[in-house]
Every structure is written in C-alpha cells, then in structure tokens.
Amino acid sequence: MEKQEKHQTPGIRPVMDTYSSKIELAYNGSREDLDPYVPAAHRPLESNTSSFGALAHLLKASLGSGVLAMPLAFKNAGLLVGVIGTMAIGFVCAHVIHVLVKTSQALCVEIKRPCLGYADTCDLVFQTGPKPIRKYAPFARELADWALAVTHLGACCVYIVVIAESFKQVSDEYGGPKWSVSTFCALTLVVLIPLTQITKLKYLVPFSALANFVWLTSICISIYYCLRSPPPISERNLATSLSGLPNFISTSLFAMEGIGVVMPVENEMTKPQQFLGCPGVLNIAMTAVVALYTFVGFSGYLNFGEEVRGSLTLNLPQDEILAQVAKILVACVMLLSYALIFYVPVDVVWRRLQEKIPARTHRWSIAGLRLGGTLLTVGLACAIPRLELFMELVGAVCLSIMGLSLPAIVETVFRWDKGMGTCNWILWKNCLILLFSMVAMVSGVTFSIKSMIDNL
16 A cells, blocks of 8 residues: 655645545546545545535435425326436436546546536546547536526525515415515515625524524425325326426426535545445435435325425415414525525626726625626516426526536546547446436426416
C-alpha cells in the first residue's frame, strides 16, 4: 500500500482508506501509474457530514412538495401502471445519480481535486475528454447551471400556487373574502419580498428546521385521510390511455428527482465512499423515497380518484378542522421553504452579473435581483394558477435534461477514451436513457403547453 503523505496541508482531514481503490482506478481507466491521490483526504475540515447526516439531508431534499403530487401522477397512469412506472422511474433516477457521482469521484482522482459540484463535473469532463468535444465544455456548464436554476424557479411557482390554493380554500370555508387564486398568489408578496432579502443561508436554517417538522406533520395528516375510508380498487383505473403517460412521467420526475442536491451532500461527507455501493446512502435514500412516493400516489388516487389535485392537501375535506390545519401547515412550509429554493437561481444569475456591476452597488443590485425574481415567480403563478401544469412543464424540460440526459452524456464522454467502444453495453445503455429523456421532454412539453392553452 502506498504511503500516506506525512505532511498534510493544514485544515485537511487524514483518511486511512484508499477511497474505494481510487474509485476503481478512476472509473475503470485501469491506469497503473495513477498517483495515490485520495480526494476525501484533502477535503476541508468543515466537510464533516456523517453518512447518517448525508442520508437525512438526501431524504429531506427528496421528500419535498413532490410527494403530495404523486396521486396526480397516478391519475394520469392508473393504479397498476402507476406502481410499476414509479418504481421504474425511481430505478432510472437512482442509476443516473449513481453514474453522475461515480464519474465525479473518478474525475477528482484524475485531476486531483477534493470535490466537484454538478456544473463543475460537466465542465471538466468535457475539458478532459476527447479533443473534438472539448470546445463544448462551457456549453455543458451553462446547460447544467441554467437547468438547475429554471428547475428551482419552477418549484418556486409551484410553492406559490399551493400557498394561494390552500389559503383560498380555508378563506372560502370560514367566511373570508372570496378572492381568486391569482389574488392570493399576489398576496404572498407581503411575506416573500422581505423573506427573499435574506442573503445568508445560515439565517435560513431556523426556517428550514421548522419547515421539516411541519412538513412531516402535514404528510401524516394527508395519509390519514387517504387511508380513512378508501373505496374498492375496482372503482379506479388500473391503466389509462397512452396520452396520460407523458404527464405521468413529467410529474413523477418533478416529484422524485433530487439530483440538484446530490453533489453538495456528497461533497460534505467525511466518508464519501459510503455514498454509493450496497447498501450505501444513495440506495437507502432512493428505496425509501420510491416506497413512500408509491404508497402516497396509490392511496391518494385510490381515495380521491379523478378529482385528485396537484397537491394532496387540496383534496382534504373542507369541513374538518384537522384537514384545514394540514392545508395551513403546508402553506406555511412553502412560505418558509421558498427562500431556500429561491437561493439557487439567484446564485446562478448573480455569478454571471457581479463582475459586470460596480462593487459599490453590489448590495443594491443583489437586492434588486432578488426582488425581480420574486416578482417574476409570483407573476407566473398569477398568470397560470394551475399547479399541475407547472409541475409537468418543469419536469418535462429541466429534469429531463438535468436529471437524465446530462449524467448519461457525462459518463459517456468521461469513459470514451477508457475502452468504451461502439459495442460497449454502457454506450447503448446511455443512448437508451438519452432517448427516453428526449421522448419524455418533447411529449411532456407538448401536452403541458396544450393544457395551458386550453386553460387560458
């Protein structure tokens, strides 16, 4: 075994293992002359998340608003197809995340970097790949960044509509003003404008901690109503027409895909070699997510049938206090979580603007950017107050690109000079993933835009 460096850089953690044999010799590159660089040994001491902590972070990120949207996905597919489809999409999502993380870890060994983010991985894979495609490295980075940004902007719009719908139902039941959903969307600005001006993530931690507890409570209440008096399975469709599958896939991708948070979580782990493998943090998290999503989707559609809405809480009874509490809790969670979700697109845009703006005006510029982004998301929610349309469109476009296409392309480029070959099964597997992604995106966008036009 190679000797560890005796003199570690200050602030760097020593690691006793060889990081899964240097990530299988830089992901099957099989270069015997690879230097004994162990990325985890060079991560700063601040990267101190345990494997259990990483699992908790991954579950928290994956169990967002999407879990309450799964009954809508089942409505578009049917009970039987929904169960099979959810498990299949969960398997594909888990696989592409595995591919992305393993490629990133192997790349860290090759270029001697402690860790890499999603956009960094896409960029550097192209930079170090075959010469004809190196010029596309900036495009790969931009595509990854903007797909992530637009995904989070779409999620912000979804949050606003859920908040507005929830408060409208409670207001209608208890004699409040009979305003439209768009009006309630606009009223969220009263809270969102000051909340989004918080620029330090550490100040949002208390909001996030409270939101996690409230979110779990609201999910439990929703499940209680789903299981209270379900009708016979024979009253629901086991399968629907093929025209419903694009919307099922888009909604499921929106609900399940947490690839945007995977790399930050892995980069903070003290033992990143435990993120993959069997059982591994990723496999445990995705198994739990798929099981819960399947259960909520099945029971929600079984109970509410064709009347199911974009968020399960919107189907809860109007005349029961517990149901109204669940709606208010979900609305509060969305308000508290909005600032965290909103942080991502603001960061992507600001990194491209800050060098073009005089330093003395940075504070006012970032405040203006945050205000403009908040007004944009609220304006979109007011213009199209149909929750399911946002989820289907965001899932079809951004998550098809970010969650499926890019990881498959990145793995192919990274392994192209490592004995890939045109007959290699990995190449054909990635081609199938890419084909599935394109079909899901085109069909999902087509049906989403058609639905938007029909509802104008």
